[in-house]
Amino acid sequence: xxxxxRSGCPINLSLEVIGDKWSLxxxxxxxxxxxxxxxxxxTQSEEGIASNILADRMAKLTQQGLITSAPDPGHKQRVRVxxxxxxxxxxxxxxxxxxxxxRHLPVTPDLAIRAELLEEGGPAMWEAFMDExxxxxxxxxxxxxxxxxxxxxxxxxxxxxxxxxx
Amino acid sequence: xxxxxRSGCPINLSLEVIGDKWSLxxxxxxxxxxxxxxxxxxTQSEEGIASNILADRMAKLTQQGLITSAPDPGHKQRVRVxxxxxxxxxxxxxxxxxxxxxRHLPVTPDLAIRAELLEEGGPAMWEAFMDExxxxxxxxxxxxxxxxxxxxxxxxxxxxxxxxxx
DNA sequence: AAAGACCGCTTGTAGTCTACAACCGGTTCT
DNA sequence: AGAACCGGTTGTAGACTACAAGCGGTCTTT
Numbered sequence: 001x002x003x004x005x006r007s008g009c010p011i012n013l014s015l016e017v018i019g020d021k022w023s024l025x026x027x028x029x030x031x032x033x034x035x036x037x038x039x040x041x042x043t044q045s046e047e048g049i050a051s052n053i054l055a056d057r058m059a060k061l062t063q064q065g066l067i068t069s070a071p072d073p074g075h076k077q078r079v080r081v082x083x084x085x086x087x088x089x090x091x092x093x094x095x096x097x098x099x100x101x102x103r104h105l106p107v108t109p110d111l112a113i114r115a116e117l118l119e120e121g122g123p124a125m126w127e128a129f130m131d132e133x134x135x136x137x138x139x140x141x142x143x144x145x146x147x148x149x150x151x152x153x154x155x156x157x158x159x160x161x162x163x164x165x166x
Numbered sequence: 167x168x169x170x171x172r173s174g175c176p177i178n179l180s181l182e183v184i185g186d187k188w189s190l191x192x193x194x195x196x197x198x199x200x201x202x203x204x205x206x207x208x209t210q211s212e213e214g215i216a217s218n219i220l221a222d223r224m225a226k227l228t229q230q231g232l233i234t235s236a237p238d239p240g241h242k243q244r245v246r247v248x249x250x251x252x253x254x255x256x257x258x259x260x261x262x263x264x265x266x267x268x269r270h271l272p273v274t275p276d277l278a279i280r281a282e283l284l285e286e287g288g289p290a291m292w293e294a295f296m297d298e299x300x301x302x303x304x305x306x307x308x309x310x311x312x313x314x315x316x317x318x319x320x321x322x323x324x325x326x327x328x329x330x331x332x
Numbered sequence: 333a334a335a336g337a338c339c340g341c342t343t344g345t346a347g348t349c350t351a352c353a354a355c356c357g358g359t360t361c362t
Numbered sequence: 363a364g365a366a367c368c369g370g371t372t373g374t375a376g377a378c379t380a381c382a383a384g385c386g387g388t389c390t391t392t
Contacts, residue, residue: 108174
């Protein structure tokens, strides 16, 4: 079940965890889209992931300690997935990778707005976002009086989707 | 030959380019190890890439505009590969991904030193490193009087490999 | 209480990608 | 002249991916 690592290089080990075409997209949807169960991830995915791939990746991400699952109170068969602290710390990776893609690849404007805001916001915004994710996924209350980064990102996305900037 | 993109999301597009287990390692070896031709990448790879995979990835990276090839003057059959500007701008991705791996995965100390120094150095060091890469790969002279980041990283790696810190 | 939608998956099938080893003609080094 | 090196290619087997269909059970709607 467990294979030996190809090397102890940090970049290689990171790629062994998230070096495929789907894992990071699943984390992205949980993180930015607040999709918290299987069906939401399956049907609301921009890219259209297949159910067996999603099941496989969720199992691997669970085994690698990036997500956890718990029964959803009030809905017996629904399972609620949460990000773990290591997954939450992928926020800077998302920000930097999104910034790179936005600069060099044919992104669509509405989907790029989140990357744009995250890049502009810099590490301070990333930290605030991570605190918010810790509240949503780990139950750790965040400092009072701070605005919601997630709501800001989502509002900007919806606004641009409705009325693209001139 | 060219397929449609799954979506215009920056993260998805980035994954379509470097979302596999080998592409980023090849760029890493060119970038940090200064491997400039096929055989060097093949035989000096920490992870042991297969020749057909390396050939395939180099073709794809070339087609995606991340590397270029030119005949090596003075060695008729040797081909010299260079990073392009988009690939050089992957330095922050390498830094952030390496930092994440170092924090959460079982890295080996000697291979982790580069990630450690890059994280400590922050964006200022990344920019200096990128200038250095522009000199090595694009022929753009870098500001005089600046120390070589690459030499610093390599020296630190070799030092730790010889005599691990107590 | 019955009907239908929704829940997290699993199965089957076909196609693509990956890994490993052997090998190629030509070039360079000793 | 012989050996090592150059950038790859070929063959084969196995793993992974994509797509569609379907499973028993649960919840919502009527």
